Amino acid sequence: MPRAAVSVALPVPLHGTYTYRVDEQHAERVEPGSRVVVPVRGRRVVGVVTAGDPVLDPGREYRVVLEAPDDSPSFTPALMATCRWIAEYYATPLGLVFRAALPALLTGPGKASPAPRTRRVASLATPLATLVERDTVFKRAPKQRVAWELLESLGGRVPIEHLEHQLGVSSSVITALARRGLVTIEREVTMRDAFARRPRKPSVELQPTPAQQSTIDALTSGAPGTVFLLHGVTGSGKTLVYIETLRRIVMEQGRSAIVLVPEIALTPQTVDRFRAAFGNQVAVLHSALSDGERLDAWRAIHSGERRIVVGARSAVFAPLTNVGAIIVDEEHEASYKQGETPRYHARDVAVMRARAEGAITVLGSATPSLESWANAQRGAYHLLNLPDRVGGGALPRVQVVDLRGRKPADLASPFRRVFSEPLETALHETIARGEQAILLLNRRGFSAFVQCGECGDIAACPNCSISLTVHRAPERMTCHYCGHSEPIRVACIKCGGATVRERGLGTQQVERLLLDHLPSARVARMDVDTTSARWAHADILDRVARREVDILLGTQMIAKGLDFPNVTLVGVIDADVGMSLPDFRAAERSFQLMAQVAGRAGRGPKGGHVYIQTRLPDHHAVRAAVEHDFRAFVRQEMLDREFPPYPPTVRLANIVFSATDEPETAATAERGASFLKGLIEGRKVEGIHVIGPAPCPIDRIKNRFRWHLLIRSVNSGRLTRVLGYLATHFDPESRFDMRLVIDRDPVTLL
Numbered sequence: 001m002p003r004a005a006v007s008v009a010l011p012v013p014l015h016g017t018y019t020y021r022v023d024e025q026h027a028e029r030v031e032p033g034s035r036v037v038v039p040v041r042g043r044r045v046v047g048v049v050t051a052g053d054p055v056l057d058p059g060r061e062y063r064v065v066l067e068a069p070d071d072s073p074s075f076t077p078a079l080m081a082t083c084r085w086i087a088e089y090y091a092t093p094l095g096l097v098f099r100a101a102l103p104a105l106l107t108g109p110g111k112a113s114p115a116p117r118t119r120r121v122a123s124l125a126t127p128l129a130t131l132v133e134r135d136t137v138f139k140r141a142p143k144q145r146v147a148w149e150l151l152e153s154l155g156g157r158v159p160i161e162h163l164e165h166q167l168g169v170s171s172s173v174i175t176a177l178a179r180r181g182l183v184t185i186e187r188e189v190t191m192r193d194a195f196a197r198r199p200r201k202p203s204v205e206l207q208p209t210p211a212q213q214s215t216i217d218a219l220t221s222g223a224p225g226t227v228f229l230l231h232g233v234t235g236s237g238k239t240l241v242y243i244e245t246l247r248r249i250v251m252e253q254g255r256s257a258i259v260l261v262p263e264i265a266l267t268p269q270t271v272d273r274f275r276a277a278f279g280n281q282v283a284v285l286h287s288a289l290s291d292g293e294r295l296d297a298w299r300a301i302h303s304g305e306r307r308i309v310v311g312a313r314s315a316v317f318a319p320l321t322n323v324g325a326i327i328v329d330e331e332h333e334a335s336y337k338q339g340e341t342p343r344y345h346a347r348d349v350a351v352m353r354a355r356a357e358g359a360i361t362v363l364g365s366a367t368p369s370l371e372s373w374a375n376a377q378r379g380a381y382h383l384l385n386l387p388d389r390v391g392g393g394a395l396p397r398v399q400v401v402d403l404r405g406r407k408p409a410d411l412a413s414p415f416r417r418v419f420s421e422p423l424e425t426a427l428h429e430t431i432a433r434g435e436q437a438i439l440l441l442n443r444r445g446f447s448a449f450v451q452c453g454e455c456g457d458i459a460a461c462p463n464c465s466i467s468l469t470v471h472r473a474p475e476r477m478t479c480h481y482c483g484h485s486e487p488i489r490v491a492c493i494k495c496g497g498a499t500v501r502e503r504g505l506g507t508q509q510v511e512r513l514l515l516d517h518l519p520s521a522r523v524a525r526m527d528v529d530t531t532s533a534r535w536a537h538a539d540i541l542d543r544v545a546r547r548e549v550d551i552l553l554g555t556q557m558i559a560k561g562l563d564f565p566n567v568t569l570v571g572v573i574d575a576d577v578g579m580s581l582p583d584f585r586a587a588e589r590s591f592q593l594m595a596q597v598a599g600r601a602g603r604g605p606k607g608g609h610v611y612i613q614t615r616l617p618d619h620h621a622v623r624a625a626v627e628h629d630f631r632a633f634v635r636q637e638m639l640d641r642e643f644p645p646y647p648p649t650v651r652l653a654n655i656v657f658s659a660t661d662e663p664e665t666a667a668t669a670e671r672g673a674s675f676l677k678g679l680i681e682g683r684k685v686e687g688i689h690v691i692g693p694a695p696c697p698i699d700r701i702k703n704r705f706r707w708h709l710l711i712r713s714v715n716s717g718r719l720t721r722v723l724g725y726l727a728t729h730f731d732p733e734s735r736f737d738m739r740l741v742i743d744r745d746p747v748t749l750l
């Protein structure tokens, strides 16, 4: 139907749509979901048609659509509906949602096709192993030392762009280091498609077990829109369930499907299995694709050439038609939450899209999120269980090493401070038997916390029950939710024991200890790392698979779905660091991490053993991890989320204010809080509360000061309205580059 005018959403941070006239030459090519090029302040901008034939004001002049490049709309009606839901739910302009859903090359008009990407990379040129050496070399250059050590802690090789933009190292410091020969700088072509390079494994035909088969049957007979929560223990064979389900839905019923995985580079084994099973039907969308490759993949999906899309969170926008299933593997993973606008949670978007498509959703995990679990408990999701490992293998034995009350003699050596005797012995034995070990080191805390050396209790806020953070000058412990502050506790309020300040260890430090103490062991380190070093991680995992590594030491990323039968020992070096993060999800995260990493042990016939070092042996997260008892964990944790109320008991939004001036940031956060309180009281909105403002736990990033406030609501729709009102009616002012971020269902409050 030819149209005379259209409503268009533009990729600008403004809410609402804009009306444009359509002249005859384009009239047949503008449908809801089509891209159009329109003039905005003299520039050509790509927008997306949201509706045809809006009512025109005869007295007004309208601009005209310049181009209509799509032969068929870029967005199907179901995908449009999903994007609209995101815009409303997350209080984000619709045009920004559309932009996030499209490959970059389809959002900028007239961009040339990209040349091979290269980037500059800095590497350490000399080891500077001793402190004495460092003190001499960096005597008059403390900034160079900071930069050099940062580079070292990130593995010795980091793209310069990352150093400068994410880590705030100035280019003059990098240049100075290079000039002094301490760092070398070179150009490298970035990896474009690591999966094209990976050998494709031949498909191994596995026969589903009866338990897997009945799960597959339940999934494939689910009514359109059904959401399944598949709770399957580690090693229960969830991947085969996904594959066989897709075989029916895609290969037999001719529909299409999306498989979301937390992070492609960290789950190469899972991706390999989908590629092995479905060959050219699979499009893998991963972060290392060049813009051109991403566009090619998008087109192959849009045209129907590829009907199974495997990818990280943004794959939820894959332009498939006739979607029959969306699978979200490891649904509890925080990486499904997008960290920038639009701040959507891909798991929740998956559910909304599947409903719009008439598809089933499968949320799979050994440690489901509390949100999904609560949805299953109230019947909104359909719970399926795989309680046993494939082949009847036992879950590994988990043993707690209690670090409380260790005697000074036990702590004589730095190695012993980190590795208890049982863990050390187990390491030696494992390596002697030619087996492999995984050591988990929680990410180092960004700030210190206070813990009792006797009972292990971590000092927490009386209002918010999250841990208190130690600040210097003045020395106090502060709550980063409500702003509560008190003197540093020297004695534990639970047992009166003496407290200690903790911060956790760096991976680098622990690696050194291992190398010194187990000189014959081949140690590989995997850090929380740069986005850029991702493919290095896949390479490390391949080395572990080939048994070229005896000990894999790393942060949370090593806990993902790895399946290495020769790993028989897993050690959690300090469970308390994760438990101490000032976040209401600290216990949940810690439990998931312990359970997941424990699940890496004993996947083969040799069985496995797990050691958890902690001062909190009686904490429900630790006990549940020892017993492999997810349900026991949730029972306690659900109670803990009732008072003070946190999700899933209530809905939550985090409102972050940031600017280059500290007092102004604080004042604006206060003003935001008053604005919201005024709104809530003035309109008598019940069940919504504002907490804070307070400085964010990480109170400064890249010279921007950060404050936040929390909105807690008993009802989802009411929170949507309040956030929508805040987004459109509160003016954070533009002085000091003030920015306001609305983060609904935040996965991290740092």
Ligand code: ADP
Pocket (backbone or CB within 6 Å): 206, 207, 208, 209, 212, 232, 233, 234, 235, 236, 237, 238, 239, 240, 390, 561, 563
């Ligand atoms: P999960 O994702 O539930 O932790 P995986 O899907 O990784 O478990 O499966 C664990 C292991 O069991 C893998 O090595 C897989 O190849 C194997 N496996 C799964 N299903 C079967 C089956 N039906 N028969 C034989 N082996 C299987």
Ligand code: ZN
Pocket (backbone or CB within 6 Å): 461, 462, 463, 464, 465, 479, 480, 481, 482, 483, 484
């Ligand atoms: Zn508090």
